[in-house]
Amino acid sequence: MALHHTQFDTIVIGGGQAGPSLASKLDARGEKVAVFQEGPFGGTCLNDGCRPTKALRASAHAAHAARTAAPYGVHVDGVTVNVAEAVDRKDSIIGAWRDGATDYYENHETISYVTARARLTGKDGDNYLVTFGDKTVTAPRIILNPGARSVPPPIEGLDAVDFLDHHTLLDLKEAPGHLVVIGGSYIGLELGQVWSRFGSKVTILEHGEHIISREDTDVSDAIAAMLRDEGLDVRTGVTIDRVEADGGGAVVVLGDGERLSCDRILVAAGRIPNSDDLGLATVGVATDKRGYITTDEHFLTSAPGIFAVGDVNGRGAFTHTSYQDHEILADHLAGGDRTVAGRIPTYALFTDPPLGRVGMTEAQARAAGVNITVSNYEMASVTRAALDGITPGMIRLVVDADADRLVGAAIFGLHGDEVIQALSLLMHVDAPASALATWLPIHPTVAEFLPTIYGGLEPA
Numbered sequence: 001m002a003l004h005h006t007q008f009d010t011i012v013i014g015g016g017q018a019g020p021s022l023a024s025k026l027d028a029r030g031e032k033v034a035v036f037q038e039g040p041f042g043g044t045c046l047n048d049g050c051r052p053t054k055a056l057r058a059s060a061h062a063a064h065a066a067r068t069a070a071p072y073g074v075h076v077d078g079v080t081v082n083v084a085e086a087v088d089r090k091d092s093i094i095g096a097w098r099d100g101a102t103d104y105y106e107n108h109e110t111i112s113y114v115t116a117r118a119r120l121t122g123k124d125g126d127n128y129l130v131t132f133g134d135k136t137v138t139a140p141r142i143i144l145n146p147g148a149r150s151v152p153p154p155i156e157g158l159d160a161v162d163f164l165d166h167h168t169l170l171d172l173k174e175a176p177g178h179l180v181v182i183g184g185s186y187i188g189l190e191l192g193q194v195w196s197r198f199g200s201k202v203t204i205l206e207h208g209e210h211i212i213s214r215e216d217t218d219v220s221d222a223i224a225a226m227l228r229d230e231g232l233d234v235r236t237g238v239t240i241d242r243v244e245a246d247g248g249g250a251v252v253v254l255g256d257g258e259r260l261s262c263d264r265i266l267v268a269a270g271r272i273p274n275s276d277d278l279g280l281a282t283v284g285v286a287t288d289k290r291g292y293i294t295t296d297e298h299f300l301t302s303a304p305g306i307f308a309v310g311d312v313n314g315r316g317a318f319t320h321t322s323y324q325d326h327e328i329l330a331d332h333l334a335g336g337d338r339t340v341a342g343r344i345p346t347y348a349l350f351t352d353p354p355l356g357r358v359g360m361t362e363a364q365a366r367a368a369g370v371n372i373t374v375s376n377y378e379m380a381s382v383t384r385a386a387l388d389g390i391t392p393g394m395i396r397l398v399v400d401a402d403a404d405r406l407v408g409a410a411i412f413g414l415h416g417d418e419v420i421q422a423l424s425l426l427m428h429v430d431a432p433a434s435a436l437a438t439w440l441p442i443h444p445t446v447a448e449f450l451p452t453i454y455g456g457l458e459p460a
């Protein structure tokens with residue numbers, strides 16, 4: 001920790017995926033900047049989110065590839081997973097990144113990087129007061145990047161058992177015999193599949209009618225089918241009545257009376273913004289009814305000079321949206337004209353194979369009154385998928401027929417997280433959807449089928 005001043009030009013509260021990079025840019029412009037970060041450098045993404053989960057996903061992929069190698073003429077006997085070694089691998093990759101960045105910020109000659117929880121405590125003239133421990137520092141500009149946190153749903157008895165979340169699950173040294181996952185969305189599906197491949201029996205309990213419910217229902221159902229084929233017990237429309245402690249494990253009692261005995265429970269039932277303990281009321285920063293800080297298209301809150309970036313502003317819940325928030329705000333503070341208006345949503349669900357998404361679902365486009373044409377294609381008919389032997393999935397293009405513009409796409413299957421980005425770029429540069437018809441992709445790749453799929457558009 002190095003507090004170089006007590007009066008700053010900018011104070012960043014929360015070291016998520018936007019704050020430290022903003023601090024570096026403002027520091028490079030000669031500003032006096034402080035960053036307050038509670039917990040390890042790198043926030044959720046680096047420590048218990050995107051990256052450690054993908055490191056373990058890679059171990060799970062290796063196990064799955066070995067177990068299913070026989071049809072390729074490759075015979076691997078007795079595949080076992082040493083979870084402790086997979087976790088060590090994850091820790092060594094993440095630790096190297098975290099240690100390097102921590103060292104950089106903690107020993108920075110001009111940026112004050114402080115490992116502490118900070119709160120807004122009022123205003124003195126043009127300066128906001130920021131308190132940590134028994135100290136107070138001040139600045140006329142505040143950037144809030146405190147992220148979000150997972151919360152357990154209100155299920156009777158859940159608090160009485162030692163349930164896991166995405167943080168504690170990542171450090172298990174052995175796969176639980178039976179892992180029950182509450183919530184069938186990003187976290188539950190990705191981590192449920194990883195632990196199934198590590199050897200756990202996995203049951204996913206989703207109370208909605210479909211898993212990953214923001215997607216078109218046939219896409220959700222295709223993902224559920226893929227997971228069930230792999231041996232996961234994926235249940236939808238489930239009500240959990242209560243949880244009972246049972247020795248070291250638990251019994252999950254469902255609404256229909258079924259009693260599911262399990263060794264551990266993973267709670268993956270949603271996240272809320274970390275806006276409740278920032279002292280927002282002391283300075284007049286408004287939130288919506290779900291606790292997201294309301295901002296304009298430059299991330300300015302209702303208080304002059306206070307900006308909110310990352311998950312806490314409700315304009316995205318991904319590392320790439322938070323990182324882009326930093327780019328937009330840095331540009332704005334330097335007098336540029338970038339805004340968040342018109343940002344096209346894009347993300348992936350990292351099951352294996354993954355779902356890549358951009359723009360609207362078919363259902364959303366229809367609800368928005370767009371005159372759509374739609375084309376669907378089975379991944380099993382894609383040459384590369386057949387060659388690689390990874391055939392679950394589908395590709396969907398949704399086009400505004402009047403404007404000749406792609407309004408959304410879903411690619412569930414091999415390389416879906418990468419191929420979708422060609423379509424995301426097409427939308428970003430506002431190119432005609434018909435450009436796909438004359439595009440020259442590489443053979444044999446998944447993307448090479450996009451012109452063919454474009455040719456199959458029909459009114460929907």
Ligand SMILES: Cc1cc2nc3c(=O)[nH]c(=O)nc-3n(C[C@H](O)[C@H](O)[C@H](O)COP(=O)(O)OP(=O)(O)OC[C@H]3O[C@@H](n4cnc5c(N)ncnc54)[C@H](O)[C@@H]3O)c2cc1C
Nearest residue numbers: 014016017038043044049050118146147310311317318319
């Ligand atoms: C299991 C999991 C997997 C994920 N996988 C992906 C993925 O594959 N791809 C993707 O794009 N996104 C993924 N996400 C989402 C992604 O992690 C977040 O959207 C991303 O980290 C952006 O967060 P942020 O910048 O808002 O802040 P965060 O990264 O959440 O960091 C905020 C930091 O601020 C600190 N803080 C909070 N309040 C204070 C305070 N008062 N004082 C000081 N410090 C404070 C917090 O302790 C935290 O360390 C995943 C999330 C989880 C949980």
Ligand SMILES: NC(=O)c1ccc[n+]([C@@H]2O[C@H](COP(=O)([O-])OP(=O)(O)OC[C@H]3O[C@@H](n4cnc5c(N)ncnc54)[C@H](O)[C@@H]3O)[C@@H](O)[C@H]2O)c1
Nearest residue numbers: 153183184185186187205206207268269270271317348350
């Ligand atoms: N691939 C990625 O980029 C990635 C990966 C992980 C997390 N994230 C981010 O983290 C956020 C949170 O992810 P998440 O999966 O925890 O939450 P989510 O909000 O996406 O989904 C929570 C799920 O839990 C279900 N649920 C809630 N209460 C339940 C109950 N009592 N019983 C059964 N089911 C219940 C909901 O119906 C929903 O399907 C996401 O919005 C995403 O932005 C992103």
